[in-house]
Amino acid sequence: MAKAEKRGAVLRGTSMVDSRRKIACAELDTDDPAGYQGLRNIAASIKDTVLADLPTYLETFANNAEAAGAKVHFASDAADARETIQDIIRSKGAKVIVKSKSMVSEEIDLNAALELDGYRVIETDLGEFILQLEHEHPSHIVLPAVHKPKVEVERMFNKLYKSPMGASADDLAQTARRVIRQDFLDAEVGISGGNFLVADTGSIVIVENEGNARLTTSLPKCHIAIVGIEKIIPSIDDLPVFLNLLSRSATGQRSTVFVSTITGPKTLDEPDGPDEMHIVLVDNRRSTILADEKLRPILRCIRCAACVNTCPVYQQIGGHAYGWVYTGPIGAILDPVLLGLEDAYHLPYASSLCGACTEVCPVKIPIDDILVEHRRRAVNASLTGPVEAMAMASFATVMVNHNLYEAATRLAAVMPSSNGRMSRLPLPVITDWQSSRDLPAMKGPRFRDIWKQRLASAGANNGS
Amino acid sequence: MDRKKFLSQLRAQMPVQSTQTHSHAPRTQRALSVDECLDMFVSRATAALTHVHICESDDEVGSLIENIIDGASYVNTGCHQFAHILTNLNGHSEQVLTEDKNVTFGISEARIGVALTGTCVLDASQHRGGTLLPPRHIILLNAADIVPDLYSAYGIVGQSLRAKRTSVFAFHTGPSRSADIEQTMALGVHGPGDVHVIVVA
Numbered sequence: 001m002a003k004a005e006k007r008g009a010v011l012r013g014t015s016m017v018d019s020r021r022k023i024a025c026a027e028l029d030t031d032d033p034a035g036y037q038g039l040r041n042i043a044a045s046i047k048d049t050v051l052a053d054l055p056t057y058l059e060t061f062a063n064n065a066e067a068a069g070a071k072v073h074f075a076s077d078a079a080d081a082r083e084t085i086q087d088i089i090r091s092k093g094a095k096v097i098v099k100s101k102s103m104v105s106e107e108i109d110l111n112a113a114l115e116l117d118g119y120r121v122i123e124t125d126l127g128e129f130i131l132q133l134e135h136e137h138p139s140h141i142v143l144p145a146v147h148k149p150k151v152e153v154e155r156m157f158n159k160l161y162k163s164p165m166g167a168s169a170d171d172l173a174q175t176a177r178r179v180i181r182q183d184f185l186d187a188e189v190g191i192s193g194g195n196f197l198v199a200d201t202g203s204i205v206i207v208e209n210e211g212n213a214r215l216t217t218s219l220p221k222c223h224i225a226i227v228g229i230e231k232i233i234p235s236i237d238d239l240p241v242f243l244n245l246l247s248r249s250a251t252g253q254r255s256t257v258f259v260s261t262i263t264g265p266k267t268l269d270e271p272d273g274p275d276e277m278h279i280v281l282v283d284n285r286r287s288t289i290l291a292d293e294k295l296r297p298i299l300r301c302i303r304c305a306a307c308v309n310t311c312p313v314y315q316q317i318g319g320h321a322y323g324w325v326y327t328g329p330i331g332a333i334l335d336p337v338l339l340g341l342e343d344a345y346h347l348p349y350a351s352s353l354c355g356a357c358t359e360v361c362p363v364k365i366p367i368d369d370i371l372v373e374h375r376r377r378a379v380n381a382s383l384t385g386p387v388e389a390m391a392m393a394s395f396a397t398v399m400v401n402h403n404l405y406e407a408a409t410r411l412a413a414v415m416p417s418s419n420g421r422m423s424r425l426p427l428p429v430i431t432d433w434q435s436s437r438d439l440p441a442m443k444g445p446r447f448r449d450i451w452k453q454r455l456a457s458a459g460a461n462n463g464s
Numbered sequence: 465m466d467r468k469k470f471l472s473q474l475r476a477q478m479p480v481q482s483t484q485t486h487s488h489a490p491r492t493q494r495a496l497s498v499d500e501c502l503d504m505f506v507s508r509a510t511a512a513l514t515h516v517h518i519c520e521s522d523d524e525v526g527s528l529i530e531n532i533i534d535g536a537s538y539v540n541t542g543c544h545q546f547a548h549i550l551t552n553l554n555g556h557s558e559q560v561l562t563e564d565k566n567v568t569f570g571i572s573e574a575r576i577g578v579a580l581t582g583t584c585v586l587d588a589s590q591h592r593g594g595t596l597l598p599p600r601h602i603i604l605l606n607a608a609d610i611v612p613d614l615y616s617a618y619g620i621v622g623q624s625l626r627a628k629r630t631s632v633f634a635f636h637t638g639p640s641r642s643a644d645i646e647q648t649m650a651l652g653v654h655g656p657g658d659v660h661v662i663v664v665a
Contacts, residue, residue: 013647031580031613033494055474062467068629074470126653127644143644150646173642173650180654181597201625211596211640211655218592218632229474236622240614251643254508255581255614258655259635261621266631271542271591273631283474291477 006147010139010318013146018309020252021360027254032244043241044364047300050199050232054290057199057232058281064202068264070277078108081282085110085191085224086117088278092222094119094188098180100206100213101125102193103141103303104226104282106325107338110191122183124212126176133160139319139327142250142305147318180212190216190274194227195302196242197281200235203263204279207246207256214258223265223274229281230290230299236261242302245362249304285338294373298333300363305330307357307367313350322347329357333370336378345378409446417441494580496612501579502663505610509582512638513651515660518607525549525604525662529571532602532660538569541594546573546604546664570594570656571602575633577610577663578617583637584661585617588630595634601656603636607665 028036050057062072073088075081081104089097097119099105111132114121123132127145130153131138138144145153153172157163163175192213196205204225206213217223233242239261247253266273289295308314308328319327324344326334332347348371357367378384398404415422422441496504506516519525526549540550550571572595574584584603586595595601611617621633640655651657 009646016647031494055471055478058474059471072467074465074467076465076470076473080465124654125644126642126650130644143647145644146647148646150648153645169645169648169650172645173653177653184654201622203625209640210642210653212653214592214596214634215654218596236618236625237615239618243614253637254512255578255583255635255637257512257637257639257641259637261633261635262631263625263629264631266588267629270588270631272593273588283470287474287477290474291479293479 005149006318007316009149010147011315013143014140014309014311014315017143017251018306018360021249021306021309022252024248024252024254025362028244028248031254034241039241039245040362040364043245043302043362044297044300046233046238046241047363048297050234051230051290051296051299054229054232057234058229061197061199061202061232062281064200065204065264065279066202068202069267070202070264070279073278073280075280075282075284077284078282081108081226081280081284082110082113084280085226086113088222088224089114089117089119089189092188094222096183096187097121097189097191098124098183098187098216098220099128099191100193100208100216101128101144102191102226103138103325104193104228104284105191106138107284108226108282110226120183122180122187124180124184124210124216125208126173126210126212129176129180130156137320137325140305140308141303141326141328141330142308147320184215184219187220189222189224190218190220191224191226192216194225194231194279195246196239197227197232197279198236198239198261199232201261201263203236203261205239206260206262207243207258209251209253209257211258214260217260217262218273221274222276222278223262224278224280225262226280226282228286229283230286230301246302246304249306249360249362289337292337295333295337295370297365298330298337298370300365301330301334302363303330304362306360306362310356310360311351312354312356313352317350322350329367329371330365333365333367333374336374341374341378341381342383345374345381345383348372348374348378409442409448413442413446415441494612496579498608498610501610501612502607502665504579504612505577505582505663507582508580509638509661512582513641513659514582514638515658516663517660518663518665520665522546522549525664526552528662529553529602533569536568536600537566538571538602539567539591539594539598541570541572542590543571543573543604544589545606549604567594567598569600569602570596570598572604574603574605574661575609576617576620577605577607577661578612578614578635579610580613581635581637583614583617583635585621586634586636587624588632592632592634595636596655599652599656600658600660601636601639602660602662605661605663607663610663 025036073084111121139147194204195207247256265277314328322331336344355368509516572590575587576585639651639657639659642653
C-alpha cells in the first residue's frame with residue numbers, strides 16, 4: 001500500500017474528528033453549568049487532588065471494590081502484571097479469551113504472553129480486530145486503525161471470510177460481528193481496560209461505542225480488568241465531569257453509545273453477568289512520573305487523544321512512526337518515561353512546539369512545556385550526541401555575535417540554489433544532517449539591509 | 465505484588481505533600497422543567513440515531529411494540545413495571561435468552577433517562593445478554609424518570625449503589641456504532657444496530 005494512501009487516511013480521519021470535537025466542546029458552554037473552560041479547570045484540579053494522595057485513594061478504591069466482591073491485584077511492572085493475569089487464567093481451564101480495548105495491555109504486551117500459553121486471544125473492537133488479523137499494532141489511542149484504508153480491509157475480509165470486494169463499511173462490520181459473536185459465546189475469560197476507577201464506590205467505568213466491552217464484561221464467567229493506577233477519581237459524583245470532557249474530546253459525541261459502571265461480579269439476584277471479577281492495577285513506571293513534580297501532570301491524562309488528532313506532526317507521519325504504544329503528543333511525553341529517556345528521547349523532538357495539543361487537552365496537561373523539559377533532560381544527559389551540541393553551539397555563537405551574524409547572512413544570500421532551494425547552509429557542522437535535506441533559498445536582499453535603506457531615506461526626507 | 469508492599473513503596477516515592485484543597489464536581493444541575501426534559505430527551509436521543517416514540521396509554525404502547533416487532537421473536541430482558549404490556553402482546557411468544565438464539569428483539573426497561581445526552585440507563589435487573597445480543601432493542605422509559613443531566617443521573621446511581629450493590633449500570637445512547645473503517649459510520653457492530661425508545665408519558 002502506498003504511503004500516500006495511508007497518510008491520506010490519517011489526515012482525513014484525524015481532522016474530521018478534530019472538527020467534531022470543537023463543536024461538541026463549545027456546546028458545553030450552554031450544556032454544563034461550569035462551561036467548557038470551567039470543566040477543564042475542575043477536571044485538572046480533581047486529578048491533581050488524587051495524584052497528591054494517590055496511595056490513599058488506591059487503598060480506598062481497593063477496599064471498596066473488594067467489599068463489592070471483586071479481587072484487586074497490584075502489579076509493579078509489566079512482567080508482574082502479565083504473571084498476575086496468567087495466574088488468574090491458569091486456574092480457569094480457559095481456551096478462548098475475548099478482549100476489549102486496553103492500552104495498558106498493549107503496554108505490557110499481554111497478548112503475546114497469553115498466546116504463548118496456548119490461549120486463543122481475540123481483540124473484539126472492530127479496529128483492533130482488523131489490526132490483529134494483520135499482526136499490526138494500533139496507531140492511535142482512540143482510532144486504532146485510523147491509518148488503514150478501507151480497501152485493505154475489503155481485501156483481507158475477502159480472503160478470510162469471502163466478503164465481496166467493494167463491500168460497504170456496514171457490510172464489513174456485519175462480517176466482523178458474525179465472526180466475533182461465536183468467540184463471545186465460547187470465551188471463558190473476558191479482559192477489558194478501564195477508563196476510570198471510582199474510589200468511593202469501588203467501581204470501574206468503561207466508555208465505548210460498539211458494545212464489545214459490554215459483551216466482554218458480561219458474557220464470560222470471569223472478567224479481568226487491567227487499569228493504570230492513575231485512572232482514579234474520588235467519587236461517582238465526579239464522573240460526569242470526566243464523561244462530558246472525554247466523549248466530546250475523543251470523538252465529538254455528547255456521550256459515547258455505552259458507558260458501563262461496573263461494581264463487582266453479578267449478585268445472586270441478577271439474571272446474568274460474570275461470577276468472578278479481578279481488577280489488576282498497574283504501576284509500570286507511573287510512580288516515577290508521580291515522584292517528578294515537572295512530569296506529574298502527565299498522569300492527569302484520560303486518553304481522549306484530542307492532542308493526537310489536532311497535532312500537525314501526527315497528521316503527517318501517522319502513529320506507527322512513534323514506534324510504540326502511545327502516539328502523538330501524549331506519546332511524546334509519556335513514552336520517554338515508560339520506556340526510559342535513552343530509548344525515546346527523540347520523540348519530544350517530533351514536534352514544532354506549536355502548542356495546539358496543550359490548547360485542546362481537556363485536563364490541561366502543559367504538553368509543550370513537558371516536551372521542552374524532556375528535551376532539556378536529553379541534552380543534559382548527552383543523549384542527543386555531539387553533533388547536535390556542536391550545531392547548537394555554533395548557532396548560538398553566530399546568533400549572539402554581531403559580526404558573525406552579518407557575515408553568515410550575507411553568505412547565505414549568495415549560496416548556490418536551484419528552483420528556490422539551496423542544498424546546504426553556510427555552516428561548517430551538521431553536514432550529515434544537511435546531506436538529506438534542502439532548504440528554501442534566501443530571497444532578494446536581507447531584511448536588515450532594506451530596513452537600513454528605509455531609515456536612511458526617511459531621515460533624508462525628514463531633513464529636507 | 466503484595467498490596468502493603470506496593471502501597472508503601474508508592475508512599476515512599478511521593479514527594480512531600482502540599483496541603484491541597486479538594487475540588488469537586490459542580491453539584492448544580494441544568495434547571496429543566498419536566499416538559500423541557502422530555503423535549504430535550506427526544507431531540508438529543510434522536511440526534512444519537514435513536515427512534516423515539518411517545519405513548520400515553522398501555523394499549524398504545526402494546527400496539528406500538530406489535531407494530532415494531534412485526535411478528536419477529538423477542539425476549540423480555542427483565543421488564544417489571546411494564547411486564548403486563550408484554551404478556552398481552554398478540555401472537556408473539558416471549559423467549560428466554562440464555563445464549564445467542566437468533567432472537568431479533570430485546571425489550572428492556574430503563575431505570576433513568578438523561579435529557580441532555582438522550583441516554584437510557586439500564587441496571588443489572590435487566591438480562592445483560594438480552595440487551596446486547598439481539599440486533600434490535602426496544603427500551604421502555606417512564607417520562608417521570610427523565611432527569612436533566614449526567615450529574616443528576618449519577619447522583620441517583622451513587623445513592624442506589626450505597627444502598628444496595630448492583631453489578632452494572634449501563635448508560636445506552638443510540639445504536640452500537642463504529643467508525644473504525646476509514647471514519648465511515650457502521651451501525652450494529654456488536655450491540656443492537658436499531659434502537660427504539662418508547663417514552664410512556
